[in-house]
Amino acid sequence: MTLHIGEVVKDRYRIVQVLASGGMGIVYRARDESLSVEVAIKESIPGRMTGEQMRKNASLLGSLHHPAIPRITDTFTLADGAQILVMDYIPGEDLKQRVEKSGPLKIGEAVDIIMTIGSALQYLHSQTPPIIHQDVKPGNIRIKPDRSVTLVDFDLITTVQDNQTRPSTHEQGLTPGFAAPEQYNRMADMASDQYGLAATLFFALTGSVLADGLNRASGNSQLPERMAARIPLDILTCLQKALQINPEDRYPNIQSFLDALGSVIKTQPEVSTLTTRKQRYTRPETGSKSILTIAAISFGVIIVLAAAILLWTSLSGPTSKPTLAIQTSVTIPVVLSTLPESVTEQPEPTHEIPRIMSGTPTALIVEQKPTPLGGGAGVFAFVAEKSEIPQIFLGSIDSSKIEQLTEISEGACQPDWSPDGKRIVFISPCPPKAKTVGKTDPYSGAGLFIFLLENKQVIPIPSLPGGDFDPAWSPDGRQIAFTSLRSKIPQIYLYDLQSEQTSQLTKTMAGNRQPAWSPDAKQIAFSSMRTGTWQIWTMDSDGQNPRVFSNQNSGAGFTPDWSPDAKTIIFSQTNSLLLSIKKAGAANTADKIINNRLTFAANPDISPDNRWILFDSNLGGTHQVYRISLEGSGAEPLTPDNEKSYQPVWKPLPGN
Incomplete structure (x- = not known):
């Protein structure tokens, strides 16, 4: 059944708002009347997830402790068989909404988000056995008002050990453009999360969604040239590797992808303690006088x-x-x-x-310093x-x-x-x-x-x-x-x-x-x-x-x-x-x-x-x-x- 606004579930959780709905269920904002706090409630669609799957997911999530992963606080079954998961409520908007509303993100902001979510994924992969999210996409990344980010929607999580018992493609409800090619063949592994993370970064920087994994695997594996041109070459190189069709051709793990990104990001923050600064360029005036002036200046610069x-x-x-x-x-x-x-x-x-x-x-400046540097003169x-x-x-x-x-x-x-x-x-x-x-x-x-x-x-x-x-x-x-x-x-x-x-x-x-x-x-x-x-x-x-x-x-x-x-x-x-x-x-x-x-x-x-x-x-x-x-x-x-x-x-x- 669908929960109604104002309805109290389990004599404790009052439904306040519908947050989202999808192929696996509906997410509500609710108020925990016992603790006077806001929570998120996920109601699974009957037939999409068994009670055993729900309990297993809840057990996996309940053992995790990472700042970018929401806590699971309760799980139960309604009278009609619907499975309920209660978790932290994450205020704000998701990354998909942010980009659709304001356009592509600046490089620094986009990479910061990917670094945080990548850390959460690496944490999942480090568990014994490793846990795979399987649904990394902009819509599953919540951005809080304080700009911190959280990875949500763990309906498809599984462990590497459960590789052979995953649901079919139809049951999974894969998201085209973010699901890796191998996921369509029920062969998802940790490299699949890396693919989804890289596709998310591509979307954040361009506002464009990649072709679905099957299409790319069929010979259209190149990134869209017009959109790729908006991305700095070093970052694009990292993306191209993380988005390889063959999982073995990607980075060996998500941390390696993050390390590669971190090594190429270039920023120029203003540091007041630097002793030299580049002068700001101003456009010269037009006319013959300005041309002569420019020529004189140019000759002087050459000297x-x-x-x-x-x-x-x-x-x-x-x-x-x-x-x-x-x-x-x-x-x-x-x-x-x-x-x-x-x-x-x-x-x-x-x-x-x-x-x-x-x-x-262009100049060597000698400055007197009050104290010397140490070490071997x-x-x-x-x-x-x-x-x-x-x-x-x-x-x-x-x-x-x-x-x-x-x-x-x-x-x-x-x-x-x-x-x-x-x-x-x-x-x-x-x-x-x-x-x-x-x-x-x-x-x-x-x-x-x-x-x-x-x-x-x-x-x-x-x-x-x-x-x-x-x-x-x-x-x-x-x-x-x-x-x-x-x-x-x-x-x-x-x-x-x-x-x-x-x-x-x-x-x-x-x-x-x-x-x-x-x-x-x-x-x-x-x-x-x-x-x-x-x-x-x-x-x-x-x-x-x-x-x-x-x-x-x-x-x-x-x-x-x-x-x-x-x-x-x-x-x-x-x-x-x-x-x-x-x-x-x-x-x-x-x-x-x-x-x-x-x-x-x-x-x-x-x-x-x-x-x-x-x-x-x-x-x-x-x-x-x-x-x-x-x-x-x-x-x-x-x-x-x-x-x-x-x-x-x-x-x-x-x-x-």
Whole structure:
């Protein structure tokens, strides 16, 4: 039967309004008279869902706890056999209504919604057994007045174990344009939710619905060119992969899709602490006078540019690049560092160090700063794409010299210092950053190498097929932790420089990567998918006692780094990559974002004097190396904005 407005069901729920109706049932807004709260009531259409299916769905949903998934509070059967599900009432409108009313969303808003819903789906997929939503579409995404979003309508949820007992296509009531091709053959799996999520993002950005899955599978798989032209190329590349006809050709999981999206989103928020700003363009007046003026200005600009290029060339050191001889029979020298029992703070320097590099390529501005950067006289290694191929360079805060260290035809990246500051471990090959977009493991096939600064030799570290990356040199100089794909799933390994033996630290079905040593070499922080989303974890240096560290409710966590005093861990958090900092050993405390305006800040590295942070970001539209104080103030670029630079790491202080 259909419930009526004003009717009281189960002597408790008063029907207030019809919210929606569909092939599986009718949704009402009601008031729980017992608790004086608003709820949503789903009445299933008789014959569409059995009582057993209803109870099973309620049981599945009742065990879930995610901020973007509504709670199930009650379930019962009416006298006529209709199944009733009572759940949280979600005020607001759905994404379909929003786009139809106001048009396509801005890129940032659309991706934020997809990131949140994707997190909920990844959470469902991480359950044992994995749960599949099967009906991801704009109409099932509610947008609250506070702009938070919730995934609703779980009528079609099922587990992977129930793959063979799913209802027929007619009973499912699939939504054309959002249902994956395999769903029409009762072959839905977790990749089907990824397809629906990507189709939803396409709709949010264009206002257009894709052709149904069967039509696309029949040879019309290309995205509509006219609509696709409205989407930035990097995002379109991610969508094309997530919308592949064959589920095996999509991303391996939803988190990989989200990671790919997060890596390509480009925003330019106004950060008042940046020392350089681009001047606003104004249209010149017409007429012969303005033409002469433009010509004069243009000539002047050419002169300035030429001077700047000559000045930049002279400041960049000799033009001849070091020739790197890769030796295969050299024993890697092991310099052991003595780890202090307790970390003592460095005395505060009183002299001033000028910053020598501006963010604009047309002028070099020298500014006096009240406090110096810490770490090896302000020396840091970083990756730059001066010739489009990533190579490793040295930069210094108190010197104008920039030195290129590597010149490897296949590229070099991910540098990390030995504790004595005489060697750098890195990986190769490294594709340009633009070619890593949309790839889950862009460094598959890479290997580890050690660069000796004294004679510029390059020594390979023995490896196995798959790919080794994310190297981290231990503070005692004995070992290098790294991520490897040799077992297909990314796991963390240790290479012992003395015995030349490799051991595996993590052995889970979930991915583990980005190891970072504690200053006493007794612990390792790392990023793991063990909870269904990338989170920061810690473990003993032998792989024992793994513990989750970051707060899952705050978003995903990446690229951790310990402070030299071992008191805090900094990492990139949420899909916008905000820098967060947290006391080490205080996993139950809140994660603190150091500056809400710094977005897409990756690879943070704290200076040896514990005062500054290096990181890379595309704040200005191009990936650059930035510095910021540990308190979150004074953000400024350290590398030019006309070339990509990233993955900075401080050189250790002498004697550490």
